[in-house]
Amino acid sequence: MAKKYSRRSFLKQSLRFFLSLFGLAGSGYLYSRFIEPKRLQIRELDISHELIPHAFHNKRIVQFSDTHLGFQYTLEQLNKHVEKINSLRPDFIFFTGDLLDRPDHYGPSETNLTISVLQKLKAPFGKFAVYGNHDHGGYGTNLYELIMEAGGFHLLRNHSFELNHLNESIYLLGIDDASLGxxxxxxxxxxxxxxxxxxLLSHAPDLAGEAADAGIHLQLSGHSHGGQIQLPWYGALYTPPYAEIYKEGRYEIKGKTPLTLYVNRGLGTTRLPFRFLSVPEITVFTLKSLR
Known part of the structure; x- marks a missing residue:
């Protein structure tokens, strides 16, 4: 015999349901606003290739990206992440763009403090960076150059740099931003x-097809933030232009030369101060020689 529900029982169950629903929504808001943006994932990958010289075997690259200082990401956070990067014992440090969220709102005192924090990063084989779209935006092109170079970085804008060690070499290339450069x-x-x-360092991951045709072997990018907000079984709700094909993680791309692409989710946020299922990331790559 079916159980009969009184109007009062129905209203009680309905109230519990809606309170649970609101509780889940509130918890999701608090998590995505205040907890996940402060989390950090360290991802480690090996990169093997027959052209990597033996002199570079086991050399470590640390990539960080998309800090967006001045929006929700602070200099205190950057300082903590600098300490973390140094603890990873990098041989090279690569920054793949979008240091500042709004360069036009960045004053001299913030500029000097940012330089002093970046100067703390230590890598015996060098620190390198490329432009992101926010670095060009708001008349930020020259400011970004000033900060990165004073912070000890080589800023690559459609340039290459030959990395030499024990009479062997590889090349690091940095291309200008695809959106505003x-x-x-x-x-x-x-x-x-x-x-x-x-x-190749390219802020925009979706240049990977062109990079493969240009003979690049490894491309490191950012820009996408992994979408910042992802849904289970669906993925990122939105990624910006030039990060619509390759959104996060590792890809193997065919071209004139087979290319490995890695898209870093970045450390900061932009537009919306939320992250959900897209934890901030620092990536460590260990080069492996097959010679």
């Missing part, structure tokens, strides 16, 4: 010697 693969590669392992 003037990226040029031909200009970036013009001084590169044949038969070398090539690493």
């Amino acid at each position: 003037q990226p040029s693969f031909s200009q970036t590669k013009r001084n590169v010697k044949d038969g070398r392992y090539l690493i």
Whole structure:
């Protein structure tokens, strides 16, 4: 016999349901607003290739990206992440763009403090960076250059840098931002010697197809934030232009040269101060020689 519910019982159960629903919504808001943006994932990957010289075997690259200082991400957070990066014993440090969220709102005191924090980063083989779209935005092009170079970084804007160790070398290339810059693969590669392992820093991950056709072996990018907000079984709700194909993590791309792409989720947020199922990230790559 079916159990009969009184109107009072129905209202009580309905109230419990809606209170539970509101509780879940409130918990989700608190988590995505105040907890996940402060979390940190360290992801470690090995990168193997026959063109990586033995002299670079087990050399460690640490990549960080998309801090967006001045929005919700603070200099105190940057300082903690700098300490964490140094603890990972990097041989190289790569920053893949979007240091400041609004360069036009960044004053001299903040600029000097940012430089002093970046100067604390230590990497015996060098620190390198490229432009992101926010670094160009708000008349920030020159300010970003000033901060990164004073912070001890080599800023690569359609340029390459030959990394030498024990009479062997690989090349690091940095291309300008795809949204607000003037990226040029031909200009970036013009001084590169044949038969070398090539690493590309590109803020925009969706340049990977062009990079593969240009003979790049490894591309490190940011820009997407992993979408910042993801839904289970669906993924990112939104990613910006030039991060619509490759949204986070590792990809293997076919082209003139097979290319490994890694898209870092970044450390900060922009537009909305939320992260959900897209934990801030620092990535460690260990080069492996197959020679």
